[in-house]
Amino acid sequence: MARSDTRFREAYNRLLDYCATLGPDAAVPAESKLGEIANVSRTVVRRCLSRMEDKALIRWDGREKRLLRAPNDRDRMAQPDQAGASDDLEQRFLEWILKFDVPANTTLSVAELSRNFGVPQHELKEFLAGLSRFGLVTRRKQGGWMLLGFTRSFAVELSDFRTVLELNAISHAVEAPVDHPFWGRLEESRAAHLALLERIDTDFHEFSKLDEAFHMAINSVVKNRFVAEFQKVISLIFHYHYLWDKTHEKIRNGAAIEEHLAIIDALEARDEAAALAATRRHLKTSKTTLLSSLRYHDLV
Amino acid sequence: MARSDTRFREAYNRLLDYCATLGPDAAVPAESKLGEIANVSRTVVRRCLSRMEDKALIRWDGREKRLLRAPNDRDRMAQPDQAGASDDLEQRFLEWILKFDVPANTTLSVAELSRNFGVPQHELKEFLAGLSRFGLVTRRKQGGWMLLGFTRSFAVELSDFRTVLELNAISHAVEAPVDHPFWGRLEESRAAHLALLERIDTDFHEFSKLDEAFHMAINSVVKNRFVAEFQKVISLIFHYHYLWDKTHEKIRNGAAIEEHLAIIDALEARDEAAALAATRRHLKTSKTTLLSSLRYHDLV
DNA sequence: TTTATTGTATTGAATTATTAAAAACCATTG
DNA sequence: CAATGGTTTTTAATAATTCAATACAATAAA
Missing domain, CATH: 1.10.10.10 (Winged helix-like DNA-binding domain superfamily/Winged helix DNA-binding domain)
Known part of the structure; x- marks a missing residue:
């Protein structure tokens, strides 16, 4: 009929846990203290105390609060479980x-x-x-x-935008200091790419994960909240499109690995021009793939 | 206690207007037809008809709907005026x-x-x-x-992001075909800049408008919904910051005009490298100005 | 006094309930 | 059977309700 009292219920259980750590007949701390412990406002604390008094857990009279008995499991309040549905x-x-x-x-x-x-x-x-x-x-x-999406124009604009962001990231990456964790991640990525290339015939669908890690590593160099926000959406969309589009997957992924390796080589050689060129080439392929996967359904 | 009936009221008045165009004793069209006229669902139309019947404007029996008299101003429904508050x-x-x-x-x-x-x-x-x-x-x-904003880091990241977008726009601009309306806008902008430079001593605060128009012209070359969305926010923030920060405004604006003109020259010469360099220079100044205007309040 | 704490009132926000409107469905008429 | 009207179901806007936070006043302890 109104907002849920989840906050109260959680706080109540947390306070029970706290009381369990106290000795018998111990003095219960001040309301504001309890509020800090349970991370809620005093209003909620008082509601909890009120209930604890009802349940004969504490005696409560003004600032005189005493624990009467140790709380047990039956004192705990049930939680209407709807765990993190809205998180992801x-x-x-x-x-x-x-x-x-x-x-x-x-x-x-x-x-x-x-x-x-x-x-x-x-x-x-x-x-x-x-x-x-x-x-x-x-x-x-x-x-x-x-x-609105996924129209052809949406995909084109998304790809273009991605290219802009990624080229920028590359420019930043070549300038990254030698002790930047990025270089470590890049080397790991290279090894993983080479390893996958060995067994590409059977495990080609593992590329999707590699791809995401690779692009995330590059973009990690750019510390920018706007870029990061967009990157989340972009990577998700590209990621899933690769997963669903099964045409020529093996060949496509093999080629993409080569493209990635070219970028890694150029980056490690600190050759900005070469890295940019390689990235442009790779993203162009990406764009083509994304567009061709739309070909069939998209008539707008 | 529930949603407003603005839609009904507007539709009612619109239907009155429509009825006024009909002759006396005319047949009123079908509900769905009226719905198209007023651009509402049949549910609303029926509510309107119902009221019109009550007010003895029409006789209504099944599909037999007849206008009894011409509607007058007193028949119209009052509109609770809260015009377009949420628009801007x-x-x-x-x-x-x-x-x-x-x-x-x-x-x-x-x-x-x-x-x-x-x-x-x-x-x-x-x-x-x-x-x-x-x-x-x-x-x-x-x-x-x-x-969260306006912290220093926010301003830095916003400036950086703006730079990325704007450099991209410049690259697109030099490639724009000669008959692209952009070139016309650019010439207009140049003229306006030169004109303002003449009377910069008195009218230096007019620059803010020029600045906005100039950057909008450049970004108009890039047709990308993501860029456009960001540009709205970016331009607004920079625009207002220039307005409020009054220190050295005259000198600052004079310098900015020169920087703009350098960009225009390079663009019209189709010299991408020069245009990019000039833009970088200009945006760096911009960033410095934005940051120095924050210096005082921002301690985060 | 001063300070920490509680008691009380006010304000704010999450969430439900209610109503307007849309859409779907069925019935009827010409 | 096509067009129209009647009826029902579903959806979305928005106010009302209740939980929670905060501000403020009162009081006890230091």
């Missing part, structure tokens, strides 16, 4: 779009999404509002939301 | 932050903002959710929102 909403949402190939210009029903993802409606609305900043969805005049 | 919320919000120098790590109260900006709470929540994508605000664990 973004991940799951994009996954859903790409996995089920949800077409562009589909109207999204907040109510339906809310049911399917097990997330309250208002959270979904906020989430969609956030996505609209990336031009992936938009508000309809009659109310409600509409999925 | 973004503009007004950022303006507020910069104008009043709202410090970083300020907790934002949705209720208060809602009152001050005259926008329903849920719209504000969605808006803030959108801004959080740009790292300008974030959710607090205890609920509510917190303003």
Whole structure:
């Protein structure tokens, strides 16, 4: 009928745990102290104390608070389990779009999404509002939301944007000091690439993971919140598209490994021009792949 | 107690207007037709018809709908006026932050903002959710929102990101075909710059407008929804910061004009390297100015 | 007094409930 | 059977409700 009292329930159990550490008949600390312990406001603490008094766990009169008995398991409050459903909403949402190939210009029903993802409606609305900043969805005049991507133009613009960010990252990377952890990650990545190349005939689908790690390593050099925010979306989209598009996967991945290695070589030689050229080449291939995987469904 | 019936009221008035164009005793078209006319669903149309029947404007029996008399002004429904308050919320919000120098790590109260900006709470929540994508605000664990920017690191990262986007735009611009409208805008911009340079001693604060137009012209060459979305925020922030920071404004603006002209020259000469260098120089100055304007309040 | 603590009131935000509107579905008429 | 109207179901906007945080006043301890 109103907001949940999860906070109270959690705090109550945490305070029980704390009381268990106290000796029998011990004095219970001040409300504000308890608030710090349970990381909640005094209001919640008082509600907890109130309940503890009811349950004959403590005697409470003004600032005189005494523990009457040690708390046991039956004192604990039950938690309505709906663990972290809204945590990885973004991940799951994009996954859903790409996995089920949800077409562009589909109207999204907040109510339906809310049911399917097990997330309250208002959270979904906020989430969609956030996505609209990336031009992936938009508000309809009659109310409600509409999925804009994945059109061809969306993919093109996303690829171009990715290229801009990644080339910038490369420029930063060649300038990175020798003791930057990035170089270590790069060497690891090279080894992993070479190892996969050996057994590419059988394990070619392992490339997807390598690819993500590789690009993340490069972008890790750039410490920029705007870039990071976009990178999350970009990598997710490219990642899943590679997973779903099964055409010529083996050849494609083999070629991509070579392209990656070329970039690594140029980076380690501190040759910016060569690294940029290699990256351009690689991202061009990427873009082509992404576009060809859209060819069939996208008529917009 | 629930959603407003603005849609119904607007539709009713629009249908009155439509009925006024009909002759006396005319047949009123089908519900779905009326829905198209007023751009609403049949549900709303039926509510309108129902009311029109009550007011003895029409006779309504199944598909037999007849206009009984011409509608007059007293038939119209009053509109609770709250015209387009939420339209330029973004503009007004950022303006507020910069104008009043709202410090970083300020907790934002949705209720208060809602009152001050005259926008329903849920719209504000969605808006803030959108801004959080740009790292300008974030959710607090205890609920509510917190303003993150304008810290020094935010300004640095924003400037860097702007540089990345703008250099990319320059690269695109030199490649633009001769008949691209951009070249016209650039020439206009050059003329305006030269004109302002003549009377810089008195009209130096006019530069802010010029600056915005200049950068918008350059970025107009890049057709990319992600870039466009960011550019909106970036230009707004830089724009206002220039407005508020009054130190050495005349000298600063004079120098900036020269820098702009250098970029224009290089662009029109189709000299990419020179254009990039000039832009780098200009954006570096920009960044320095932005940072020095923060010097005083920012201790984070 | 001064300071720490509690008691109380006010304000804010998460979440539900309610109503307007849209959409889907079925019935009927010409 | 096609177009239109009646009815039901579903969705989304928004206010109301309740939990929680915070501000402030009162009081006891130092």
